[in-house]
Amino acid sequence: MKRIEFLYPEFCYLYAEEYNMEYLGRCSSEIEILRTGHLETPKFVTEDVDMIYLGCTTEATQEYVIELLKPYTDKLKEHIEKGTVVFLTGNAIEIIGKSIKDEDRIIEALGIYDFTSERFMKRKRVNTQFVGRMGDDVIMGHMAKYSHMTGDITNPMIEITNGYGMNMESKIEGIHDHNLFATYSLGPFLILNPVFTKKILALLGLSDELLFEKEIMEAYEYRKTELMEKLK
Amino acid sequence: MKLRYYIALLLAKMSVIALKITKHNGTNFPGAVAVKICPQFLQYADKPKRIIGVTGTNGKTTSTNLICDVLEQAGLKVLSNRAGSNLNSGISTSLINGMNIFGKQKYETAVFEMDERSALKLYPYLKPDYLIVTNLARDSIGRNAHPEYIFNFLNNALKIVEDKTTLILNSDDPVSSNLGKGNKRIFMGMADCNANPFVNSSPDVSYCPDCGGKIRYNYRFYRSIGNFYCEDCSYSTPEAKYFAEDVDLKGGKFTVKEGDSRTEFPLLSNTVFNALNELALIGLLRELGFENEKIFDLLSNVKITDTRRESAVEYNGVQYCVYAAKGQLASSSSTIFEFMAKEESVKDLVLCMDEETSGTHPDETLTWMYEADYEFLNRDNIHKIIVCGHMCKNTKLRLLLAGIPEDKIVTVFNEHDAKYHVSREGIEKVYVLNEVDSVRRGFKVRDEIVEYFKGLDRNE
Ligand SMILES: [Zn+2]
Numbered sequence: 211m212k213r214i215e216f217l218y219p220e221f222c223y224l225y226a227e228e229y230n231m232e233y234l235g236r237c238s239s240e241i242e243i244l245r246t247g248h249l250e251t252p253k254f255v256t257e258d259v260d261m262i263y264l265g266c267t268t269e270a271t272q273e274y275v276i277e278l279l280k281p282y283t284d285k286l287k288e289h290i291e292k293g294t295v296v297f298l299t300g301n302a303i304e305i306i307g308k309s310i311k312d313e314d315r316i317i318e319a320l321g322i323y324d325f326t327s328e329r330f331m332k333r334k335r336v337n338t339q340f341v342g343r344m345g346d347d348v349i350m351g352h353m354a355k356y357s358h359m360t361g362d363i364t365n366p367m368i369e370i371t372n373g374y375g376m377n378m379e380s381k382i383e384g385i386h387d388h389n390l391f392a393t394y395s396l397g398p399f400l401i402l403n404p405v406f407t408k409k410i411l412a413l414l415g416l417s418d419e420l421l422f423e424k425e426i427m428e429a430y431e432y433r434k435t436e437l438m439e440k441l442k
Numbered sequence: 443m444k445l446r447y448y449i450a451l452l453l454a455k456m457s458v459i460a461l462k463i464t465k466h467n468g469t470n471f472p473g474a475v476a477v478k479i480c481p482q483f484l485q486y487a488d489k490p491k492r493i494i495g496v497t498g499t500n501g502k503t504t505s506t507n508l509i510c511d512v513l514e515q516a517g518l519k520v521l522s523n524r525a526g527s528n529l530n531s532g533i534s535t536s537l538i539n540g541m542n543i544f545g546k547q548k549y550e551t552a553v554f555e556m557d558e559r560s561a562l563k564l565y566p567y568l569k570p571d572y573l574i575v576t577n578l579a580r581d582s583i584g585r586n587a588h589p590e591y592i593f594n595f596l597n598n599a600l601k602i603v604e605d606k607t608t609l610i611l612n613s614d615d616p617v618s619s620n621l622g623k624g625n626k627r628i629f630m631g632m633a634d635c636n637a638n639p640f641v642n643s644s645p646d647v648s649y650c651p652d653c654g655g656k657i658r659y660n661y662r663f664y665r666s667i668g669n670f671y672c673e674d675c676s677y678s679t680p681e682a683k684y685f686a687e688d689v690d691l692k693g694g695k696f697t698v699k700e701g702d703s704r705t706e707f708p709l710l711s712n713t714v715f716n717a718l719n720e721l722a723l724i725g726l727l728r729e730l731g732f733e734n735e736k737i738f739d740l741l742s743n744v745k746i747t748d749t750r751r752e753s754a755v756e757y758n759g760v761q762y763c764v765y766a767a768k769g770q771l772a773s774s775s776s777t778i779f780e781f782m783a784k785e786e787s788v789k790d791l792v793l794c795m796d797e798e799t800s801g802t803h804p805d806e807t808l809t810w811m812y813e814a815d816y817e818f819l820n821r822d823n824i825h826k827i828i829v830c831g832h833m834c835k836n837t838k839l840r841l842l843l844a845g846i847p848e849d850k851i852v853t854v855f856n857e858h859d860a861k862y863h864v865s866r867e868g869i870e871k872v873y874v875l876n877e878v879d880s881v882r883r884g885f886k887v888r889d890e891i892v893e894y895f896k897g898l899d900r901n902e
Contacts (some may be wrong), residue, residue, distance in 0.1 A: 223648075229812040268590045282726055354809075398809070401839070430835040432832075432835045436832060
């Protein structure tokens with residue numbers, strides 16, 4: 211069995227992100243999804259897990275999640291370095307940076323990577339979609355947020371071809387380090403990007419056959435062509 | 443500064459006349475002009491003595507219409523923005539319409555539907571006497587982020603009018619019932635009415651704002667609305683001043699308890715959603731000083747106008763209906779899917795719920811689709827689902843993941859091709875579910891289906 215730890219599903223389920231785990235779990239009978247609540251110690255601290263997933267949450271809860279995870283920062287680093295698959299979506303990516311600025315408040319984050327984020331809660335919410343490349347694969351994404359990332363990121367997850375990256379000036383998006391994949395994109399990313407889901411399954415050492423593979427690939431190909439045509 | 447205001451008013455008034463001559467009524471143009479010239483227009487404008495605001499994620503328009511109808515029935519002259527927008531420009535337009543050329547307000551009472559996101563631009567200047575909050579649920583992702591965000595937003599705006607605005611709140615909404623702790627608050631509550639709502643996979647609220655504990659329910663009305671309590675602390679449905687009991691949705695009546703008195707009222711609609719809207723109205727009327735007997739009479743003479751109600755035509759024994767759905771909005775879509783499942787007739791569904799304007803519309807993502815409960819459509823009485831539009835491949839995948847058999851699903855990129863796939867036998871109804879912003883589209887698709895079948899019959 212491959213054990214995937216879904217951290218704080220009671221908070222980090224916004225924008226249908228929990229469907230990432232639902233879909234992945236249904237792709238293989240060899241996958242077990244372990245849901246860890248906020249009152250429990252994460253399983254990755256004391257047990258072996260094959261993958262860790264953390265999704266998007268509200269700004270206030272994001273700060274709480276940072277407090278919850280802070281004592282286990284080194285353990286998380288250890289997992290990243292030994293190649294455990296770690297997948298972060300939406301504002302969960304900000305948690306592994308150095309800090310999050312919110313007006314005159316600085317929220318210290320886990321500091322695993324060398325970037326910072328800043329919230330602009332009074333500005334208009336940024337709603338964008340993007341298309342980019344991850345190696346040979348075309349990846350799509352969707353962002354809806356008040357915050358931006360800045361920093362010298364040497365190992366982005368996605369090179370943007372259409373749309374914006376981690377901030378409105380950037381053409382790179384996310385972080386890819388060992389088997390950590392962190393993207394600002396939120397929602398059911400694994401359904402939007404079946405080519406990426408195949409990669410995850412392969413990394414877990416499983417068959418990369420997807421549930422409703424024909425239909426999901428058709429939906430992907432169509433939307434990809436459409437967005438590449440229409441997105442500047 | 444005041445000079446700017448008078449120039450704004452004059453030009454806006456002139457634009458009203460111009461619009462009337464050119465028969466362009468009901469636009470927000472005069473208000474938009476006024477706000478453009480004088481950004482503080484709302485602050486300076488002469489306002490009715492009594493202002494009632496209505497806000498919330500769902501039910502604002504229905505409630506606003508209902509309140510206006512009842513107050514007019516009671517003989518009041520009511521100013522409202524029911525024909526225009528619920529933003530600054532729409533409300534300014536209403537105020538302009540209510541003023542004479544010298545800027546004197548002719549109305550004593552106003553009922554304004556207010557957009558949640560405009561709270562900070564509206565509350566400080568309008569200082570509503572009463573604000574009804576219908577509920578706070580998940581809205582479209584691009585608009586209102588998550589309920590917690592919009593809660594904080596409203597709560598901050600309410601602090602500015604703490605000593606002025608009385609809130610009329612739905613005590614069974616775990617989000618909005620927590621609003622405005624510094625304001626005077628009137629809670630409306632309701633007893634269980636066996637609504638038996640389906641369970642939503644993506645609830646609007648799942649944890650307690652005070653302690654993070656799990657929110658549980660003694661009974662539920664729809665989605666996250668119901669008699670709630672936190673598993674770990676005392677956070678729960680607040681005690682209601684006006685509490686509806688013996689709610690008989692089919693029989694069309696309910697009883698409202700207030701202190702020791704109990705009064706029966708007619709229900710204006712058979713849905714629990716509208717029963718809650720009506721209850722808020724009753725609370726408002728009581729707070730305004732109306733006697734229960736008078737309220738009974740008033741309610742006996744009004745109807746709920748639900749703009750999104752189905753509209754049906756019959757042909758060869760099959761009903762062809764159009765039903766507006768808010769696409770890109772999970773809560774609204776789930777409610778409609780639940781209705782389609784519970785409405786017992788065997789039916790084909792034609793889904794036209796994508797954004798027709800642009801494939802890159804920022805809300806056109808998979809997010810709402812996977813928050814919406816397509817699972818509800820996995821029922822025997824849903825005979826076939828014809829999915830139209832540029833997102834049809836993704837919707838098909840969603841339906842398959844919801845467990846709906848593949849042979850029930852048809853996809854067409856062009857909605858005008860839907861007619862070739864609608865069943866002619868074995869069904870009682872066809873529902874075209876269209877995006878609410880393009881009502882004509884739904885009617886067009888429905889009429890095309892009927893015309894196509896008529897044509898086939900003529901040629902037989
Ligand atoms: Zn609690």
